[in-house]
Amino acid sequence: MFEQVKLTYDFNALEPHIDELTMLTHYGKHHAAYTNNLNGAIEKLPSLKGKTIEEILMDLDAIGDSALRTTVRNNGGGFYNHNLFFATLSPKGGKEPGGDLGKQIQSDFGGFEELRKTLTTHAASVFGSGWAWLSTDKDGKLLVSSTPNQDNPLMTHGGKLTPIFGIDVWEHAYYLKYKNVRADYVNALFNVIDWEKVAELYQQAL
Ligand code: MN3
Numbered sequence: 001m002f003e004q005v006k007l008t009y010d011f012n013a014l015e016p017h018i019d020e021l022t023m024l025t026h027y028g029k030h031h032a033a034y035t036n037n038l039n040g041a042i043e044k045l046p047s048l049k050g051k052t053i054e055e056i057l058m059d060l061d062a063i064g065d066s067a068l069r070t071t072v073r074n075n076g077g078g079f080y081n082h083n084l085f086f087a088t089l090s091p092k093g094g095k096e097p098g099g100d101l102g103k104q105i106q107s108d109f110g111g112f113e114e115l116r117k118t119l120t121t122h123a124a125s126v127f128g129s130g131w132a133w134l135s136t137d138k139d140g141k142l143l144v145s146s147t148p149n150q151d152n153p154l155m156t157h158g159g160k161l162t163p164i165f166g167i168d169v170w171e172h173a174y175y176l177k178y179k180n181v182r183a184d185y186v187n188a189l190f191n192v193i194d195w196e197k198v199a200e201l202y203q204q205a206l
Contacts, residue, residue: 034078077150090194162205
């Protein structure tokens with residue numbers, strides 16, 4: 001059974017940047033539904049039992065039944081992506097990344113402001129629903145990319161990239177507060193990104 005990540009903060013703790021009702025709906029309805037649907041699909045796929053979600057998403061072709069493959073892609077992606085998303089937000093966030101991650105951002109992007117611009121541009125350019133990603137390869141090189149729907153870099157790069165942070169740009173992530181103005185949401189989100197957690201995930205991915 002896959003389980004939603006436990007939040008380390010209250011639903012209203014990311015106010016005013018991310019409002020309480022959006023958090024309640026996003027975590028309690030959308031993420032919960034992805035998780036339930038994933039677990040339901042896995043029940044029908046005994047060969048996947050015991051595998052990690054990363055292993056499953058990197059090898060979707062192993063699922064022969066195309067309807068079940070689509071279900072696992074969408075809901076397994078949704079489960080994994082939101083676990084990462086919610087784990088890398090914090091009311092104490094918003095500082096700049098330091099340590100090895102900070103140094104790598106400097107060398108790969110020329111500084112945090114440049115990374116922020118690149119992530120923001122990718123978030124803005126997703127047409128419809130999707131994600132903007134910060135990922136690392138095994139050598140620690142960072143890459144920004146975007147995906148449609150609930151796809152992620154585990155799927156698009158066949159295990160060569162590990163996502164360490166993602167910006168959810170589905171309308172459900174921001175519409176209650178920001179309406180159609182995705183750019184304001186992305187801007188506000190930077191106030192609650194837990195870069196210490198992202199740095200931890202960066203080290204783990206190497
Ligand atoms: Mn979402």
